Amino acid sequence: MNDLLRISGLTVRLPLDGEMRTVLSDVSLSIAAGEAVGLVGESGSGKSMTARSIVRLLPPGALVEGTIRYRGNDVPSLRGQRLRDLRSSVSMVFQDPRAHINPVRTVGDFLTEALRVNQRVARREAEGRAVRVLDEVGVADGPRRLRQYPHELSGGLLQRVMIAAALLTEPHLLLADEPTTALDVTTQAEVMAILDELRRERGLAMLFITHDLELAAAVCDRTAVMYAGRVMEIRASALLHDHALHPYTAALAAARPSLERRAERLVTTPGRPLSAFEAPDGCPFSTRCPHVRQRCHDERPDLRPLDGGQVACVRAEELAVSHD
Amino acid sequence: MAAYLMRRAIMLAATLLVSSFVVFAGLSVAPGNPLATLSGGRSLPPESVAVLVQRYHLDEPFFVQYATWLGNAVRGDLGMSITLRHDVSELIGSRSGTTIALILYAALIVLLAGVSLGLLAALRPGIVDSLVVMSTAVVVAVPPFVAAIVLIGIFAVNLRWLPALGNGSGLWDGIRHLTLPAFALAAASTAAVARVTRTTVRAELGREHVQTAVSRGIPYQAVVRRHALRNAAVPISTLAGMTVASMIALAAVVERAFSLNGLGSYLVTAALSKDFAVVQGISLVLVTSFVLINTLVDVVAAVLDPRIKLGRRA
Structure with missing residues (x-):
């Protein structure tokens, strides 16, 4: 497979409270051109850090081990113009557009900034392109929107502006970091549909970060599940959701309320999500796993190929059999 | 923007009115009688005092004095310097x-x-x-x-x-x-x-x-x-x-x-x-x-x- 992005053995340590703490541990992930990969996990599981590592947007003092290759370039060693070229080719859609768009500059300035500063496109030309892309993301009356300020637009509209800005530079890879989490439910569906449609139209690859397993299954070809800074399972989205191999994935899928069946109480996973530096020596999920055995405390399971995907659980086969 | 500027302009006028009153009132409650300054400490005949009082509107009520002074000031006339016998606006202009x-x-x-x-x-x-x-x-x-x-x-x-x-x-x-x-x-x-x-x-x-x-x-x-x-x-x-x-x-x-x-x-x-x-x-x-x-x-x-x-x- 011709990979656009290949991450292998990525370990990231950040200085927190005066000591270096591991936030990502041995993360391996690849994305092919035009492929959408979901990254699912609880808060603090390292989803955003993984995305930020790809465009080198980590906090100062971060220590990075492992390799990240994007279109053949070794990302951690890029400097100056080559790093900016990488960033131009990978667009990021952030969770909170209100905070991630400069409040004192116009929407037009935000949309055209990358084109005008990096690609030296003339203002009139850049604005014309911005209006066309705004129309594609469902923002009518483009010329007027360009002159408005972010505080004059609703959250949903602003997130469409963010998506339009990400598409304007014609990137090869889109990093969407919970792009609909800050929006209300009806807007979420619209924004998600637009993002999905435009991505497919353009053949863009996407890393889609969410904590919603079902949403990831709906828009992504493959889904990776993260826990405590590690990848627990990667498989085709449909398989992952319906026939989870890892107990953690199964717990995530069970925790989501279903429209079809009536539940007295929602299923919860006991315990709290752990950060990578808090994880025990063996399997990081061993403290909360209902299927835990002594072996899970003794050895740390690596990702291994199984059933068309990869899973990091020593008991994956026997559990899969017992489910069926 | 126009409404904002309008609001600011009204506030500006109000502030200037209040501060002009403070400037004027401040000096009239300060110690010292303007007449004593005008006469340079000498005792003057009543006729001269009357002339001075009239020229500087000293016999009028405080608010009339203030209104006269403010009215002149708006037109750029800040009165005469007592010591230099010269137009105050010009004295200020030459030093500003x-x-x-x-x-x-x-x-x-x-x-x-x-x-x-x-x-x-x-x-x-x-x-x-x-x-x-x-x-x-x-x-x-x-x-x-x-x-x-x-x-x-x-x-x-x-x-x-x-x-x-x-x-x-x-x-x-x-x-x-x-x-x-x-x-x-x-x-x-x-x-x-x-x-x-x-x-x-x-x-x-x-x-x-x-x-x-x-x-x-x-x-x-x-x-x-x-x-x-x-x-x-x-x-x-x-x-x-x-x-x-x-x-x-x-x-x-x-x-x-x-x-x-x-x-x-x-x-x-x-x-x-x-x-x-x-x-x-x-x-x-x-x-x-x-x-x-x-x-x-x-x-x-x-x-x-x-x-x-x-x-x-x-």
């Missing part, structure tokens, strides 16, 4: 050039040096930052009259680079003569602006929208200019404007220290000689400039931050 040049010069120093030092400290953590933080902490506590003495001692007496006293003649000589006074006036404000620039630029650099700009591959200098400095411009311009407005009063001290023939030093002279028409006139001009500059600062803030107009925070 020096003060305006001094304050503009000092404002330029505050903005250029203050913002550059602050930016340097914000972008260069470590030794450069520590140097700027320590030196500005000292300078910010130095009042202009102390700064004046130190600057005269170093640059005029020891190094003999710049003149210490007088206005000078011609443009270049005038600038040379204003350099030390302008630095004395600007020193503390420059340090304050540098510190605020450092803090706000650093805070802005940590904001999410700056991350967005970096993630799009915008060169770092452009990110600093277009986002961090641009957004920090609101608090910086507010502080710079306020310190420039305060310089209007502080200029009196500096003008005295450097024997400059400006409005401030004339105000001190006039107050000492109880020349009340001049004191009222200069006070009114100074207060008006102060209020105008503050209004300008508010309008600039509204232009720089589009959220202010809608916020109805005036």
Whole structure:
């Protein structure tokens, strides 16, 4: 497979409270051109850090081990113009557009900034392109929107502006970091549909970060599940959701309320999500796993190929059999 | 924007009315009788007193005096100087050039040096930052009259680079003569602006929208200019404007220290000689400039931050 992005053995340590703490541990992930990969996990599981590592947007003092290759370039060693070229080719859609768009500059300035500063496109030309892309993301009356300020637009509209800005530079890879989490439910569906449609139209690859397993299954070809800074399972989205191999994935899928069946109480996973530096020596999920055995405390399971995907659980086969 | 400017204009007029009243009332409750000043301490015949009383409207009720004075002042007539027997407006006009040049010069120093030092400290953590933080902490506590003495001692007496006293003649000589006074006036404000620039630029650099700009591959200098400095411009311009407005009063001290023939030093002279028409006139001009500059600062803030107009925070 011709990979656009290949991450292998990525370990990231950040200085927190005066000591270096591991936030990502041995993360391996690849994305092919035009492929959408979901990254699912609880808060603090390292989803955003993984995305930020790809465009080198980590906090100062971060220590990075492992390799990240994007279109053949070794990302951690890029400097100056080559790093900016990488960033131009990978667009990021952030969770909170209100905070991630400069409040004192116009929407037009935000949309055209990358084109005008990096690609030296003339203002009139850049604005014309911005209006066309705004129309594609469902923002009518483009010329007027360009002159408005972010505080004059609703959250949903602003997130469409963010998506339009990400598409304007014609990137090869889109990093969407919970792009609909800050929006209300009806807007979420619209924004998600637009993002999905435009991505497919353009053949863009996407890393889609969410904590919603079902949403990831709906828009992504493959889904990776993260826990405590590690990848627990990667498989085709449909398989992952319906026939989870890892107990953690199964717990995530069970925790989501279903429209079809009536539940007295929602299923919860006991315990709290752990950060990578808090994880025990063996399997990081061993403290909360209902299927835990002594072996899970003794050895740390690596990702291994199984059933068309990869899973990091020593008991994956026997559990899969017992489910069926 | 038009509605905002209208609201500001009404507030400006109200502030000016109140401050003009304070200026006028302040002098009439001050010790000393204008007649005694006019007569120079001699006892005058009743006819002369009557003439003086009539000329200066001293027999009329306080509010009529105020209304007459304000009405004339609006038309540019600030009355006659008692000691110089000369039109106050002209006396003020001939001296205001020096003060305006001094304050503009000092404002330029505050903005250029203050913002550059602050930016340097914000972008260069470590030794450069520590140097700027320590030196500005000292300078910010130095009042202009102390700064004046130190600057005269170093640059005029020891190094003999710049003149210490007088206005000078011609443009270049005038600038040379204003350099030390302008630095004395600007020193503390420059340090304050540098510190605020450092803090706000650093805070802005940590904001999410700056991350967005970096993630799009915008060169770092452009990110600093277009986002961090641009957004920090609101608090910086507010502080710079306020310190420039305060310089209007502080200029009196500096003008005295450097024997400059400006409005401030004339105000001190006039107050000492109880020349009340001049004191009222200069006070009114100074207060008006102060209020105008503050209004300008508010309008600039509204232009720089589009959220202010809608916020109805005036």
